[in-house]
Amino acid sequence: MNSAPGRAAGAASGGTYDDGVTEAAALTSVPDGGPDGEGGTLADLLSARIAAGEFPPGRRLSETALAQRFSVSRNTLREAFRVLAGQGLLEHVPHRGVSVASPRVGDVLDIYRVRRHLETGVLARADVGHPSVDRMRAAVAAAGDAVAAGDWAGVGTANMAFHEALVSLSDSPRLLRTHRQLAAELRLAFLVIGDPQTLHGRFVARNRSVLDTFAADGGPAAARELEDYLTESERTVLGAYARLGLG
Amino acid sequence: MNSAPGRAAGAASGGTYDDGVTEAAALTSVPDGGPDGEGGTLADLLSARIAAGEFPPGRRLSETALAQRFSVSRNTLREAFRVLAGQGLLEHVPHRGVSVASPRVGDVLDIYRVRRHLETGVLARADVGHPSVDRMRAAVAAAGDAVAAGDWAGVGTANMAFHEALVSLSDSPRLLRTHRQLAAELRLAFLVIGDPQTLHGRFVARNRSVLDTFAADGGPAAARELEDYLTESERTVLGAYARLGLG
DNA sequence: TGGCGCAGATTGTTGAACAACGTGTTGCGC
Protein backbone atom coordinates (compact mmCIF):
# COMPACT_ATOMS: atom_id res chain seq x y z
CA MET A 1 0.00 0.00 0.00
CA ASN A 2 2.20 2.73 -1.22
CA SER A 3 1.06 6.22 -0.58
CA ALA A 4 -0.72 6.89 -3.80
CA PRO A 5 -1.61 10.50 -3.11
CA GLY A 6 -5.29 10.18 -2.51
CA ARG A 7 -6.42 13.12 -4.48
CA ALA A 8 -9.82 11.61 -4.28
CA ALA A 9 -12.43 14.05 -3.18
CA GLY A 10 -12.52 17.45 -4.72
CA ALA A 11 -12.61 18.80 -1.20
CA ALA A 12 -8.90 18.24 -0.99
CA SER A 13 -7.94 21.34 -2.84
CA GLY A 14 -10.27 23.83 -1.21
CA GLY A 15 -8.97 23.70 2.33
CA THR A 16 -6.27 26.28 2.48
CA TYR A 17 -5.36 25.60 6.05
CA ASP A 18 -1.98 27.15 5.60
CA ASP A 19 -3.04 30.71 6.18
CA GLY A 20 -0.95 32.15 8.91
CA VAL A 21 -3.49 31.45 11.59
CA THR A 22 -2.12 30.06 14.80
CA GLU A 23 -4.47 28.50 17.27
CA ALA A 24 -3.54 28.46 20.91
CA ALA A 25 -4.90 25.17 22.08
CA ALA A 26 -5.21 24.33 25.73
CA LEU A 27 -3.41 21.03 25.96
CA THR A 28 -3.10 19.44 29.31
CA SER A 29 -1.34 16.25 28.25
CA VAL A 30 -3.17 14.52 31.03
CA PRO A 31 -6.22 12.55 29.93
CA ASP A 32 -9.27 14.24 31.34
CA GLY A 33 -10.83 10.87 31.93
CA GLY A 34 -14.03 11.89 30.26
CA PRO A 35 -15.89 9.01 28.64
CA ASP A 36 -16.03 10.77 25.33
CA GLY A 37 -15.00 14.07 23.90
CA GLU A 38 -11.77 15.01 22.26
CA GLY A 39 -9.52 14.67 25.28
CA GLY A 40 -6.69 16.93 26.22
CA THR A 41 -3.74 15.57 24.31
CA LEU A 42 -2.44 16.92 21.05
CA ALA A 43 -3.05 13.57 19.39
CA ASP A 44 -6.69 13.68 20.43
CA LEU A 45 -7.03 17.21 19.16
CA LEU A 46 -5.56 16.30 15.81
CA SER A 47 -7.71 13.21 15.65
CA ALA A 48 -10.83 15.27 16.24
CA ARG A 49 -9.84 17.75 13.56
CA ILE A 50 -9.24 14.96 11.09
CA ALA A 51 -12.55 13.34 11.91
CA ALA A 52 -14.23 16.69 11.42
CA GLY A 53 -12.86 16.81 7.92
CA GLU A 54 -10.61 19.76 8.56
CA PHE A 55 -7.69 17.77 7.17
CA PRO A 56 -9.12 15.71 4.34
CA PRO A 57 -7.85 12.22 3.50
CA GLY A 58 -4.66 12.29 1.52
CA ARG A 59 -3.69 15.72 2.73
CA ARG A 60 -0.04 16.05 3.45
CA LEU A 61 0.72 17.42 6.89
CA SER A 62 3.75 19.62 7.06
CA GLU A 63 5.56 19.49 10.38
CA THR A 64 6.60 23.10 10.55
CA ALA A 65 3.28 24.41 9.32
CA LEU A 66 1.21 22.34 11.73
CA ALA A 67 3.55 23.03 14.61
CA GLN A 68 3.10 26.73 14.10
CA ARG A 69 -0.62 26.26 13.63
CA PHE A 70 -1.06 24.59 17.00
CA SER A 71 1.66 26.52 18.77
CA VAL A 72 3.67 23.46 19.62
CA SER A 73 7.16 22.38 18.84
CA ARG A 74 8.02 20.12 15.95
CA ASN A 75 9.14 17.41 18.32
CA THR A 76 5.91 17.40 20.24
CA LEU A 77 3.96 17.30 17.02
CA ARG A 78 6.02 14.38 15.79
CA GLU A 79 5.17 12.43 18.90
CA ALA A 80 1.50 12.99 18.22
CA PHE A 81 2.10 11.88 14.63
CA ARG A 82 3.50 8.57 15.85
CA VAL A 83 0.46 7.96 18.00
CA LEU A 84 -1.98 8.68 15.20
CA ALA A 85 0.01 6.71 12.67
CA GLY A 86 -0.19 3.76 15.01
CA GLN A 87 -3.95 4.10 14.95
CA GLY A 88 -4.05 4.06 11.18
CA LEU A 89 -5.24 7.64 10.94
CA LEU A 90 -2.03 8.94 9.46
CA GLU A 91 0.30 7.39 6.96
CA HIS A 92 3.95 7.86 7.65
CA VAL A 93 6.53 7.36 4.93
CA PRO A 94 10.10 7.90 6.12
CA HIS A 95 11.65 11.04 4.78
CA ARG A 96 8.45 11.85 3.00
CA GLY A 97 6.34 12.97 5.90
CA VAL A 98 2.89 12.06 7.07
CA SER A 99 -0.45 12.51 5.40
CA VAL A 100 -4.00 11.79 6.41
CA ALA A 101 -4.77 8.21 5.54
CA SER A 102 -6.89 7.83 2.45
CA PRO A 103 -8.55 4.41 2.47
CA ARG A 104 -8.51 2.70 -0.88
CA VAL A 105 -10.94 0.10 -2.07
CA GLY A 106 -8.79 -2.66 -0.62
CA ASP A 107 -8.89 -0.94 2.75
CA VAL A 108 -12.65 -0.60 2.66
CA LEU A 109 -12.97 -4.28 1.85
CA ASP A 110 -10.67 -5.19 4.71
CA ILE A 111 -12.36 -2.89 7.19
CA TYR A 112 -15.77 -4.34 6.45
CA ARG A 113 -14.45 -7.87 6.52
CA VAL A 114 -13.08 -7.31 10.00
CA ARG A 115 -16.19 -5.48 11.11
CA ARG A 116 -18.39 -8.35 10.01
CA HIS A 117 -16.12 -10.81 11.69
CA LEU A 118 -15.98 -8.78 14.85
CA GLU A 119 -19.45 -7.38 15.30
CA THR A 120 -21.41 -10.45 14.30
CA GLY A 121 -19.23 -12.60 16.52
CA VAL A 122 -19.79 -10.33 19.47
CA LEU A 123 -23.50 -10.04 18.90
CA ALA A 124 -23.99 -13.76 18.47
CA ARG A 125 -22.41 -14.47 21.84
CA ALA A 126 -23.85 -11.46 23.68
CA ASP A 127 -26.16 -11.47 26.67
CA VAL A 128 -29.52 -9.79 26.12
CA GLY A 129 -29.39 -8.31 29.60
CA HIS A 130 -26.03 -6.63 29.16
CA PRO A 131 -25.93 -3.00 30.28
CA SER A 132 -24.62 -1.88 26.91
CA VAL A 133 -27.98 -2.72 25.42
CA ASP A 134 -29.23 0.49 26.97
CA ARG A 135 -26.47 2.39 25.24
CA MET A 136 -27.45 0.82 21.95
CA ARG A 137 -31.03 1.87 22.56
CA ALA A 138 -29.95 5.40 23.41
CA ALA A 139 -27.88 5.57 20.25
CA VAL A 140 -30.83 4.47 18.15
CA ALA A 141 -32.96 7.16 19.73
CA ALA A 142 -30.32 9.79 19.21
CA ALA A 143 -29.96 8.79 15.58
CA GLY A 144 -33.70 9.13 15.13
CA ASP A 145 -33.66 12.62 16.62
CA ALA A 146 -30.75 13.63 14.46
CA VAL A 147 -32.49 12.42 11.35
CA ALA A 148 -35.59 14.41 12.27
CA ALA A 149 -33.42 17.46 12.76
CA GLY A 150 -31.57 16.93 9.50
CA ASP A 151 -28.31 16.80 11.44
CA TRP A 152 -26.38 14.31 9.35
CA ALA A 153 -23.18 14.65 11.26
CA GLY A 154 -25.17 13.81 14.37
CA VAL A 155 -26.60 10.79 12.60
CA GLY A 156 -23.10 9.65 11.83
CA THR A 157 -21.85 9.91 15.38
CA ALA A 158 -24.98 8.24 16.72
CA ASN A 159 -24.50 5.44 14.24
CA MET A 160 -20.95 4.99 15.36
CA ALA A 161 -22.05 5.07 18.99
CA PHE A 162 -24.48 2.27 18.24
CA HIS A 163 -21.84 0.00 16.83
CA GLU A 164 -19.39 0.87 19.56
CA ALA A 165 -21.97 -0.02 22.18
CA LEU A 166 -22.58 -3.23 20.28
CA VAL A 167 -18.94 -4.19 20.55
CA SER A 168 -19.01 -3.23 24.22
CA LEU A 169 -21.31 -6.19 24.69
CA SER A 170 -18.16 -8.29 24.64
CA ASP A 171 -16.67 -6.55 27.69
CA SER A 172 -13.34 -6.76 25.89
CA PRO A 173 -11.14 -3.66 25.99
CA ARG A 174 -9.01 -4.93 23.13
CA LEU A 175 -11.95 -5.70 20.90
CA LEU A 176 -13.28 -2.26 21.64
CA ARG A 177 -9.98 -0.64 20.83
CA THR A 178 -9.70 -2.48 17.55
CA HIS A 179 -13.21 -1.47 16.64
CA ARG A 180 -12.54 2.15 17.46
CA GLN A 181 -9.62 2.16 15.08
CA LEU A 182 -11.70 0.54 12.38
CA ALA A 183 -14.41 3.10 12.87
CA ALA A 184 -11.92 5.92 12.64
CA GLU A 185 -10.54 4.55 9.40
CA LEU A 186 -14.00 4.05 8.03
CA ARG A 187 -14.85 7.62 8.85
CA LEU A 188 -11.98 8.61 6.61
CA ALA A 189 -13.56 6.59 3.83
CA PHE A 190 -16.80 8.45 4.41
CA LEU A 191 -14.91 11.71 4.18
CA VAL A 192 -13.49 10.57 0.86
CA ILE A 193 -17.03 10.12 -0.38
CA GLY A 194 -18.48 13.09 1.35
CA ASP A 195 -22.19 12.34 1.26
CA PRO A 196 -23.31 11.70 4.83
CA GLN A 197 -26.99 11.50 4.02
CA THR A 198 -26.71 8.60 1.65
CA LEU A 199 -24.23 6.83 3.88
CA HIS A 200 -25.85 7.10 7.27
CA GLY A 201 -29.43 7.99 6.56
CA ARG A 202 -30.53 4.61 5.36
CA PHE A 203 -29.14 2.66 8.27
CA VAL A 204 -30.79 4.12 11.33
CA ALA A 205 -33.83 1.95 10.75
CA ARG A 206 -31.61 -1.09 10.33
CA ASN A 207 -29.89 -0.37 13.61
CA ARG A 208 -33.24 -0.30 15.35
CA SER A 209 -34.26 -3.47 13.64
CA VAL A 210 -31.10 -5.30 14.66
CA LEU A 211 -31.62 -4.18 18.21
CA ASP A 212 -35.23 -5.37 18.22
CA THR A 213 -34.27 -8.72 16.77
CA PHE A 214 -31.58 -9.06 19.41
CA ALA A 215 -34.03 -8.37 22.20
CA ALA A 216 -36.74 -10.61 20.77
CA ASP A 217 -34.91 -13.52 19.15
CA GLY A 218 -31.45 -13.42 20.72
CA GLY A 219 -27.89 -12.95 19.52
CA PRO A 220 -27.49 -15.40 16.65
CA ALA A 221 -30.57 -14.18 14.82
CA ALA A 222 -29.52 -10.57 15.28
CA ALA A 223 -26.02 -11.44 14.11
CA ARG A 224 -27.35 -12.81 10.85
CA GLU A 225 -29.33 -9.66 10.28
CA LEU A 226 -26.34 -7.53 11.17
CA GLU A 227 -24.19 -9.36 8.66
CA ASP A 228 -26.56 -8.53 5.84
CA TYR A 229 -26.72 -4.99 7.06
CA LEU A 230 -22.96 -4.60 7.05
CA THR A 231 -22.65 -6.15 3.63
CA GLU A 232 -25.19 -3.71 2.27
CA SER A 233 -23.37 -0.84 3.89
CA GLU A 234 -20.16 -2.07 2.33
CA ARG A 235 -21.80 -2.19 -1.08
CA THR A 236 -22.97 1.37 -0.66
CA VAL A 237 -19.50 2.60 0.15
CA LEU A 238 -17.91 0.62 -2.65
CA GLY A 239 -20.49 1.92 -5.06
CA ALA A 240 -19.66 5.46 -4.11
CA TYR A 241 -15.97 4.72 -4.58
CA ALA A 242 -16.63 3.30 -8.02
CA ARG A 243 -18.71 6.32 -8.92
CA LEU A 244 -15.79 8.52 -7.97
CA GLY A 245 -13.48 6.55 -10.21
CA LEU A 246 -11.55 5.03 -7.31
CA GLY A 247 -12.29 1.44 -8.27
CA MET B 1 31.53 3.58 19.28
CA ASN B 2 30.73 0.79 16.90
CA SER B 3 31.89 -1.84 19.32
CA ALA B 4 28.50 -3.42 20.02
CA PRO B 5 29.80 -5.88 22.57
CA GLY B 6 26.58 -7.88 22.43
CA ARG B 7 26.19 -8.82 26.03
CA ALA B 8 22.76 -10.11 25.23
CA ALA B 9 22.62 -13.62 26.61
CA GLY B 10 21.94 -14.22 30.22
CA ALA B 11 21.31 -10.59 30.97
CA ALA B 12 17.65 -11.33 31.38
CA SER B 13 17.14 -11.97 35.05
CA GLY B 14 19.29 -9.65 37.05
CA GLY B 15 18.79 -6.97 34.50
CA THR B 16 21.13 -4.33 35.82
CA TYR B 17 21.08 -2.63 32.49
CA ASP B 18 22.11 0.68 33.89
CA ASP B 19 25.79 0.06 33.84
CA GLY B 20 27.36 2.72 31.75
CA VAL B 21 27.41 0.61 28.64
CA THR B 22 26.34 2.37 25.48
CA GLU B 23 25.46 0.36 22.43
CA ALA B 24 25.86 1.89 19.02
CA ALA B 25 23.00 0.51 17.02
CA ALA B 26 22.81 0.82 13.27
CA LEU B 27 19.42 2.35 12.76
CA THR B 28 18.35 3.14 9.28
CA SER B 29 14.87 4.43 10.05
CA VAL B 30 13.78 2.97 6.77
CA PRO B 31 12.07 -0.41 7.01
CA ASP B 32 14.35 -2.97 5.45
CA GLY B 33 11.37 -4.74 4.02
CA GLY B 34 12.52 -8.08 5.34
CA PRO B 35 9.69 -10.49 6.07
CA ASP B 36 10.95 -11.10 9.57
CA GLY B 37 13.80 -9.97 11.73
CA GLU B 38 13.99 -7.00 13.97
CA GLY B 39 13.79 -4.28 11.35
CA GLY B 40 15.84 -1.15 11.27
CA THR B 41 13.87 1.33 13.34
CA LEU B 42 14.53 2.14 16.94
CA ALA B 43 11.05 0.99 17.85
CA ASP B 44 11.70 -2.38 16.28
CA LEU B 45 14.98 -2.68 18.09
CA LEU B 46 13.38 -1.88 21.42
CA SER B 47 10.56 -4.26 20.68
CA ALA B 48 13.01 -7.07 19.97
CA ARG B 49 14.89 -6.37 23.17
CA ILE B 50 11.69 -6.43 25.18
CA ALA B 51 10.59 -9.66 23.54
CA ALA B 52 13.98 -11.14 24.35
CA GLY B 53 13.37 -10.40 27.99
CA GLU B 54 16.14 -7.85 28.28
CA PHE B 55 13.64 -5.39 29.74
CA PRO B 56 11.29 -7.46 31.85
CA PRO B 57 7.61 -6.63 32.25
CA GLY B 58 7.02 -3.84 34.70
CA ARG B 59 10.50 -2.42 34.32
CA ARG B 60 10.57 1.33 34.29
CA LEU B 61 12.41 2.78 31.31
CA SER B 62 14.28 5.96 32.02
CA GLU B 63 14.49 8.30 29.07
CA THR B 64 17.96 9.63 29.69
CA ALA B 65 19.39 6.24 30.58
CA LEU B 66 17.96 4.49 27.53
CA ALA B 67 18.85 7.35 25.24
CA GLN B 68 22.46 7.08 26.33
CA ARG B 69 22.30 3.31 26.11
CA PHE B 70 21.26 3.35 22.46
CA SER B 71 23.15 6.47 21.54
CA VAL B 72 20.08 8.36 20.46
CA SER B 73 18.55 11.58 21.59
CA ARG B 74 15.75 11.75 24.13
CA ASN B 75 13.37 13.08 21.53
CA THR B 76 14.02 10.23 19.15
CA LEU B 77 13.58 7.74 21.95
CA ARG B 78 10.32 9.33 22.97
CA GLU B 79 8.97 8.88 19.44
CA ALA B 80 9.79 5.20 19.63
CA PHE B 81 8.07 5.09 23.02
CA ARG B 82 4.88 6.43 21.47
CA VAL B 83 4.94 3.77 18.79
CA LEU B 84 5.43 0.93 21.22
CA ALA B 85 2.90 2.30 23.66
CA GLY B 86 0.39 2.31 20.81
CA GLN B 87 1.11 -1.37 20.33
CA GLY B 88 0.47 -2.13 23.97
CA LEU B 89 4.06 -3.09 24.65
CA LEU B 90 4.76 -0.09 26.85
CA GLU B 91 2.60 1.66 29.39
CA HIS B 92 2.81 5.39 29.42
CA VAL B 93 1.66 7.42 32.39
CA PRO B 94 2.00 11.15 31.88
CA HIS B 95 4.71 12.70 34.00
CA ARG B 96 5.57 9.31 35.37
CA GLY B 97 7.31 7.81 32.38
CA VAL B 98 6.94 4.54 30.54
CA SER B 99 7.43 1.00 31.69
CA VAL B 100 7.26 -2.35 29.99
CA ALA B 101 3.68 -3.53 30.08
CA SER B 102 3.00 -6.20 32.62
CA PRO B 103 -0.16 -8.09 31.69
CA ARG B 104 -2.42 -8.83 34.61
CA VAL B 105 -4.91 -11.64 34.87
CA GLY B 106 -7.58 -9.49 33.32
CA ASP B 107 -5.34 -8.83 30.36
CA VAL B 108 -4.62 -12.50 29.88
CA LEU B 109 -8.31 -13.25 29.93
CA ASP B 110 -8.98 -10.55 27.38
CA ILE B 111 -6.13 -11.57 25.12
CA TYR B 112 -7.31 -15.16 25.00
CA ARG B 113 -10.89 -14.13 24.49
CA VAL B 114 -9.92 -12.11 21.46
CA ARG B 115 -7.59 -14.81 20.21
CA ARG B 116 -10.34 -17.40 20.37
CA HIS B 117 -12.73 -15.07 18.68
CA LEU B 118 -10.24 -14.18 16.00
CA GLU B 119 -8.41 -17.39 15.26
CA THR B 120 -11.39 -19.73 15.33
CA GLY B 121 -13.36 -17.36 13.14
CA VAL B 122 -10.58 -17.19 10.61
CA LEU B 123 -9.98 -20.91 10.60
CA ALA B 124 -13.66 -21.76 10.25
CA ARG B 125 -13.95 -19.65 7.11
CA ALA B 126 -10.55 -20.51 5.64
CA ASP B 127 -9.81 -22.21 2.36
CA VAL B 128 -7.90 -25.47 2.63
CA GLY B 129 -5.89 -24.59 -0.45
CA HIS B 130 -4.68 -21.27 0.86
CA PRO B 131 -0.94 -20.66 0.44
CA SER B 132 -0.54 -19.91 4.15
CA VAL B 133 -1.25 -23.54 4.86
CA ASP B 134 2.28 -24.25 3.74
CA ARG B 135 3.56 -21.71 6.22
CA MET B 136 1.58 -23.39 8.96
CA ARG B 137 3.07 -26.71 7.98
CA ALA B 138 6.56 -25.24 7.97
CA ALA B 139 5.99 -23.76 11.42
CA VAL B 140 4.88 -27.13 12.75
CA ALA B 141 8.00 -28.73 11.35
CA ALA B 142 10.22 -26.02 12.78
CA ALA B 143 8.61 -26.42 16.17
CA GLY B 144 9.25 -30.15 16.05
CA ASP B 145 12.90 -29.59 15.24
CA ALA B 146 13.24 -27.03 18.01
CA VAL B 147 11.72 -29.42 20.54
CA ALA B 148 14.13 -32.11 19.46
CA ALA B 149 17.00 -29.69 19.92
CA GLY B 150 15.75 -28.50 23.28
CA ASP B 151 15.59 -24.94 21.94
CA TRP B 152 12.60 -23.63 23.84
CA ALA B 153 12.91 -20.12 22.57
CA GLY B 154 12.79 -21.57 19.08
CA VAL B 155 9.70 -23.52 20.01
CA GLY B 156 8.08 -20.32 21.14
CA THR B 157 8.81 -18.42 17.95
CA ALA B 158 7.72 -21.36 15.82
CA ASN B 159 4.51 -21.56 17.79
CA MET B 160 3.87 -17.89 17.20
CA ALA B 161 4.68 -18.32 13.52
CA PHE B 162 2.07 -21.04 13.33
CA HIS B 163 -0.67 -18.87 14.72
CA GLU B 164 0.36 -15.91 12.64
CA ALA B 165 0.22 -18.05 9.51
CA LEU B 166 -3.18 -19.23 10.66
CA VAL B 167 -4.48 -15.68 10.84
CA SER B 168 -2.92 -15.01 7.45
CA LEU B 169 -5.49 -17.40 6.05
CA SER B 170 -7.90 -14.49 6.25
CA ASP B 171 -5.84 -12.34 3.87
CA SER B 172 -6.71 -9.43 6.12
CA PRO B 173 -3.89 -7.02 6.95
CA ARG B 174 -5.84 -5.57 9.85
CA LEU B 175 -6.64 -8.90 11.38
CA LEU B 176 -3.00 -9.81 11.08
CA ARG B 177 -1.92 -6.58 12.69
CA THR B 178 -4.29 -7.06 15.60
CA HIS B 179 -3.07 -10.59 16.07
CA ARG B 180 0.54 -9.49 16.06
CA GLN B 181 -0.16 -7.06 18.85
CA LEU B 182 -1.98 -9.71 20.83
CA ALA B 183 0.92 -12.09 20.39
CA ALA B 184 3.36 -9.45 21.54
CA GLU B 185 1.32 -8.80 24.66
CA LEU B 186 0.99 -12.48 25.32
CA ARG B 187 4.71 -12.89 25.04
CA LEU B 188 5.00 -10.40 27.87
CA ALA B 189 2.72 -12.60 29.93
CA PHE B 190 4.99 -15.53 29.18
CA LEU B 191 7.93 -13.47 30.33
CA VAL B 192 6.09 -12.77 33.57
CA ILE B 193 5.84 -16.50 34.10
CA GLY B 194 9.20 -17.39 32.71
CA ASP B 195 8.84 -21.09 32.06
CA PRO B 196 8.94 -21.58 28.28
CA GLN B 197 9.01 -25.34 28.38
CA THR B 198 5.74 -25.75 30.20
CA LEU B 199 4.10 -23.07 28.13
CA HIS B 200 5.10 -24.00 24.62
CA GLY B 201 6.26 -27.58 24.84
CA ARG B 202 2.88 -29.13 25.22
CA PHE B 203 1.29 -27.42 22.28
CA VAL B 204 3.39 -28.35 19.31
CA ALA B 205 1.49 -31.61 18.96
CA ARG B 206 -1.79 -29.72 19.18
CA ASN B 207 -0.71 -27.40 16.41
CA ARG B 208 0.01 -30.36 14.19
CA SER B 209 -3.30 -31.93 15.09
CA VAL B 210 -5.25 -28.76 14.29
CA LEU B 211 -3.51 -28.55 10.98
CA ASP B 212 -4.29 -32.18 10.13
CA THR B 213 -7.91 -31.76 11.08
CA PHE B 214 -8.09 -28.67 8.92
CA ALA B 215 -6.69 -30.50 5.93
CA ALA B 216 -8.84 -33.57 6.44
CA ASP B 217 -12.14 -32.29 7.79
CA GLY B 218 -12.15 -28.62 6.86
CA GLY B 219 -12.27 -25.32 8.72
CA PRO B 220 -15.20 -25.62 11.12
CA ALA B 221 -13.97 -28.90 12.59
CA ALA B 222 -10.47 -27.51 12.99
CA ALA B 223 -11.89 -24.37 14.55
CA ARG B 224 -13.65 -26.37 17.24
CA GLU B 225 -10.42 -28.15 18.04
CA LEU B 226 -8.52 -24.91 18.06
CA GLU B 227 -10.95 -23.40 20.52
CA ASP B 228 -10.37 -26.19 23.01
CA TYR B 229 -6.67 -25.83 22.45
CA LEU B 230 -6.69 -22.12 23.16
CA THR B 231 -8.83 -22.57 26.23
CA GLU B 232 -6.39 -25.11 27.59
CA SER B 233 -3.48 -22.81 26.85
CA GLU B 234 -5.30 -20.04 28.68
CA ARG B 235 -5.81 -22.28 31.68
CA THR B 236 -2.12 -23.07 31.74
CA VAL B 237 -1.17 -19.41 31.76
CA LEU B 238 -3.75 -18.52 34.37
CA GLY B 239 -2.59 -21.40 36.52
CA ALA B 240 0.94 -20.13 36.39
CA TYR B 241 -0.25 -16.66 37.32
CA ALA B 242 -2.17 -18.05 40.27
CA ARG B 243 0.87 -20.03 41.36
CA LEU B 244 2.86 -16.82 41.32
CA GLY B 245 0.31 -15.11 43.52
CA LEU B 246 -0.86 -12.79 40.78
CA GLY B 247 -4.44 -13.96 40.88
C1' DT C 1 12.47 14.03 -25.72
C1' DG C 2 14.95 12.23 -22.15
C1' DG C 3 18.35 11.87 -18.66
C1' DC C 4 21.64 14.60 -15.17
C1' DG C 5 22.73 17.41 -11.72
C1' DC C 6 21.89 20.98 -8.70
C1' DA C 7 19.35 23.95 -5.41
C1' DG C 8 15.57 24.27 -2.35
C1' DA C 9 12.53 22.30 0.83
C1' DT C 10 11.30 18.82 4.16
C1' DT C 11 12.17 15.36 7.32
C1' DG C 12 15.37 12.96 10.84
C1' DT C 13 18.09 13.76 14.69
C1' DT C 14 20.77 16.06 18.07
C1' DG C 15 21.93 18.77 22.28
C1' DA C 16 20.93 22.03 25.56
C1' DA C 17 17.85 24.42 28.15
C1' DC C 18 13.83 25.36 30.91
C1' DA C 19 9.11 24.45 32.80
C1' DA C 20 5.97 21.28 34.99
C1' DC C 21 5.14 17.60 37.72
C1' DG C 22 6.08 13.51 41.18
C1' DT C 23 8.59 11.83 44.76
C1' DG C 24 11.21 11.41 48.71
C1' DT C 25 13.15 13.90 52.60
C1' DT C 26 13.55 17.16 56.22
C1' DG C 27 11.93 19.56 59.79
C1' DC C 28 8.24 21.17 62.67
C1' DG C 29 4.48 20.84 65.80
C1' DC C 30 1.69 17.80 68.43
Next chain:
DNA sequence: GCGCAACACGTTGTTCAACAATCTGCGCCA
Protein backbone atom coordinates in the same frame (compact mmCIF):
# COMPACT_ATOMS: atom_id res chain seq x y z
C1' DG D 1 6.95 8.64 68.02
C1' DC D 2 3.52 10.26 64.55
C1' DG D 3 1.26 13.17 61.19
C1' DC D 4 1.89 16.87 58.06
C1' DA D 5 3.62 20.73 55.41
C1' DA D 6 7.64 22.82 52.96
C1' DC D 7 11.37 21.88 50.42
C1' DA D 8 14.86 19.91 47.25
C1' DC D 9 15.67 16.67 43.82
C1' DG D 10 14.99 13.84 39.82
C1' DT D 11 12.21 12.89 35.86
C1' DT D 12 9.29 13.95 32.28
C1' DG D 13 7.20 17.52 28.99
C1' DT D 14 8.37 20.89 25.78
C1' DT D 15 10.84 24.28 23.23
C1' DC D 16 14.44 26.01 20.27
C1' DA D 17 18.16 26.21 17.05
C1' DA D 18 21.04 23.79 14.36
C1' DC D 19 22.74 20.30 11.23
C1' DA D 20 22.64 15.91 8.38
C1' DA D 21 20.06 13.01 5.26
C1' DT D 22 16.82 12.61 1.92
C1' DC D 23 13.30 13.83 -1.42
C1' DT D 24 11.48 16.95 -5.05
C1' DG D 25 11.28 20.07 -8.67
C1' DC D 26 13.69 22.68 -12.02
C1' DG D 27 16.98 24.00 -15.42
C1' DC D 28 20.41 22.28 -18.38
C1' DC D 29 22.44 19.66 -21.76
C1' DA D 30 22.84 16.16 -25.18
